Amino acid sequence: MTSEETLEQFNLRKTKIRIAVLDSLSQSAVAQSYSTMQNALHEFDRTTLYRTLLTLTEYGLIHKAYEENGESFYARCFGCTEQVHNHEHLHLKCSSCGGVECIEISDQLKSSLAQLPFQEINISAKGDCSACVSA
Amino acid sequence: MTSEETLEQFNLRKTKIRIAVLDSLSQSAVAQSYSTMQNALHEFDRTTLYRTLLTLTEYGLIHKAYEENGESFYARCFGCTEQVHNHEHLHLKCSSCGGVECIEISDQLKSSLAQLPFQEINISAKGDCSACVSA
DNA sequence: ACTCTAAATGCAACATTGTTGCAAAACAAA
DNA sequence: TTTGTTTTGCAACAATGTTGCATTTAGAGT
Ligand SMILES: [Mn+2]
Ligand SMILES: [Mn+2]
Ligand SMILES: [Zn+2]
Ligand SMILES: [Zn+2]
Secondary structure, three states, rough: OOOHHHHHHHHOOHHHHHHHHHHHHOOOEEEEEHHHHHHHHHOOHHHHHHHHHHHHHOOOOOOEEEEEEEEEEEEEEEOOOOOOOOOOOEEEOOOOOOOEEEEEEOOOHHHHHHHHOOOEEEEEEOOOHHHHHHH | OOHHHHHHHHOOOOOHHHHHHHHHHHHHOOEEHHHHHHHHOOOHHHHHHHHHHHHHHHHOOOOEEEOOOOOOEEEEEOOOOOOOOOOOOOEEOOOOOOEEEEEEEEOOHHHHHHOOEEEEEEEEEEEEEEEHHHO
């Protein structure tokens, strides 16, 4: 599904920056930092990017995958809705390229986590992302 | 062991702010945010607090337990050294009081995590901290 | 207790990010 | 194309991160 179709489905206006952000995150294997997007989308005001990320997050189209030292990384959500979010995976901060990758976790780990009496459980780690490992 | 003794043990100069930060974090059941410490230690310059947190982190006396929306929470380390860090626990952001608590995790969860080929694995979650639950 | 030197502090300065208000521009429906 | 609503761009301000440098302090030696 194209970014335009996705926006339409969510009753969101199809503006340039929303399409650009969705396109970029959909095509990227790794989560992208705010500053990276800022640079890539320099034709837009940073406030607009800020509000675009807020809106897309609110509607469950993207999520903040990682945050460290004031730098936030965003990734495309798959199968998330405004109500139900499925982020049962690990966010790997690559020690080589600095990118952030969403990684599936084992069923054993999932069931361990399911026993915790908490919400919004998030696992992060550091290591080499799949792109850097195979390179 | 007092904060002074701890600093001595690590060959760190016993300055007022280091003692104050260590005392505060040692006595606190929850991790404290930078802004909280900033307010509590307003007699010191914020740059000094910044560098104090860097130094104490570097020596393994404290660790950044949680970071969200640009707000960082620090907690006292127990059993960490400059080389070996033992942070195999969960950082719980309290939905009620906003505090951050370090929570021990089950052996099952530990062993699941041990199988991951990554370093610096960190789990965070949201829910009610023990103080708010018992209140 | 005094002196000296290395380390730590306070302060200025600048960068990045977060956040809001408001007028102008863009979008979607009619 | 007209119109009402939403989104954008810009100004403005706050919070935090970060560095350089002069001054002060801590700890060691005398
Ligand atoms: Mn993810
Ligand atoms: Mn901890
Ligand atoms: Zn990588
Ligand atoms: Zn609480």
